[in-house]
Amino acid sequence: MKGSFYWLLSAFVCTFILISCRPNNKSVTVPFTLDHNRMLIEAELQGNDGSWHKAKLWVDTGNPKFYMSESLARSLGIDLTNDVVNPDVPTPAGIRIGGMQLNFEGVKSKVMLEPFWLFSTMHNDGNLPSTVLKKYDVVFDYPKKELTLAEPGSIExxxxxxxxxxxxxxxxxxxxxxxxxxxxxxxxxxxxxxxxxxxxxxxxxxxxxxxxxxxxxxxxxxxxxxxxxxxxxxxxxxxxxxxxxxxxxxxxxxxxxxxxxxxxxxxxxxxxxxxxxxxxxxxxxxxxxxxxxxxxxxxxxxxxxxxGDEFDSHDMDIVGLTLRPIADGSYQVIGIAEKDGKPAVESIEPGDILLQVGDLKTTGETMGTVVDALRGKPGDICTLILKRDEKQFTIQATVERFL
Missing domain, CATH: 2.40.70.10 (Acid Proteases)
Structure with missing residues (x-):
């Protein structure tokens, strides 16, 4: 009898723990990171064979369509044999964040084979589109770096x-x-x-x-x-x-x-x-x-x-280069800002490849990582290594307050 009592008690405790740990289907709160100011979250997507695959999604209130990368689509078992650029495809059977299944009903999905920089810039696999977000009450808590999706009307x-x-x-x-x-x-x-x-x-x-x-x-x-x-x-x-x-x-x-x-x-x-x-x-x-x-x-x-936080009015304290990612993972200079009527950085030309900022080798890094490496306090010196016509050269660039 005593043994049966303890067995029942143990079963009750285990059941209580399982219920307590089960995701709340009415809401979920997950952490996010920012890269180049863009919000990124971890998610899981269900493949055609029922297996689940981890993915990094870019939260995007400005895009109604679900975009996924070629690599994510292939891992999910999506057929890409048709010779179509950016094909429309069925939405994955399941998409969840923090254990909560998201409502993707009626959302149009595409595999974006190009432009290449849509995914290489942030190292993301897809996006969380506005057509999904609109089905929830949404909280973007930037100071805490948390995203909450909740059943409409459930948030005070x-x-x-x-x-x-x-x-x-x-x-x-x-x-x-x-x-x-x-x-x-x-x-x-x-x-x-x-x-x-x-x-x-x-x-x-x-x-x-x-x-x-x-x-x-x-x-x-x-x-x-x-x-x-x-x-x-x-x-x-x-x-x-x-x-x-x-x-x-x-x-x-x-x-x-x-x-x-x-x-x-x-x-x-x-x-x-x-x-x-x-x-x-x-x-x-x-x-x-x-x-x-x-x-x-x-x-x-x-x-x-x-x-929450104080507003950042010094987001233009930076080395004055305008960049773009290119297909091999490196970054190309496309412009040099002017300061007091002359180029803010001498000896650099549009078309130069930025290989390194200080200790950071830029090839393969996200755009946010590379741009942040160019930041600092006005007067700080950044050592830049660049390439032009297959020849490398090094310059010392100064951080300026442009605005």
Missing amino acids: HTGICVDAAVNSETGIIQIDAVIGGDNLSFALDNGAAYSFISGEVLDRIYNKNSDWPRITGALGCANMWGWWPPQEESAPVVRIPEMMWGPVRIAGAAIVGVPYVAPGGPSLGDWYSQKTARHVDGFLGPNVFKAFRIEIDYSNNAIYFEK
Whole structure:
């Protein structure tokens, strides 16, 4: 009898532990890392044979489609024998984070065979698209570096509420803002590395506020891909003294002007507005909101902002090079910023290959790792090793405050 009692007690305790440790299907909170300002999380995807495969997903509120790399698709057993570039494929049978199965019903999936830099830049395997995020209450806690997905209505909201508009099909969310007296609207795109606006809109604002700090050439995280948007090396970047999102005030954020999304193509705002509820002038990226804990209440068209960290207004303290990743894993210089009317870095030319920054060998590293190696305090010296015409050379470059 006594033995039976202890056996029953042990069984009860084990059952209690199993229930306690089981993932809560109504919500999940997982850690994230940032690379080049982009949010990355660990996930598991189910292959055609039922096996589960680990993957790194890029959380992207600005893209309604699920993208996966060729290597991930092959590991899942997806048939890529058809000679099609970026084929549409069935969504994997299961995708989960932190043990919780995500609702991918109705989400369109593609294997992105190109451009190569879509995955090599961050070493990610796929993305977590807006069409999935919109099915949940979402918390981006940048100060704690945690992502929460919860059943709609299950989160008690905190912070300042800002009205938003959600495109019900794409799940892309936008908020209105005031910059320099102009009433504007922006998509919230945490999948971007920085904030971008149509070039003609930025020119209009800057012409009325010509004392605002401005540089030519995207640096740091404003140097988003190196391949897109076009001509990052000559893009205007302006530091905005004050930006208002309803009652939320942002001081000292910078934004990049984009004249067009492709040669002869539409403006950035017109192009992006194809997937938003109303017309937008551009999109806001993590440089303006990573000091916040952000709750997105998709079902009620609202965003809650709670200030955490201090805003980083020195994100342009850097060696003045604009870069792009190339197919062999190395990084090519595409532009040199100017300081006081002359190149900020002497002896470097567009087309040079950046091999090393200090002790960091750049080939095969993520873009965020390489760009962060170029940061420092104004006046710091960075030793750079480059290659031109198969010959290596070394220079000493100075960190400058560009904005």
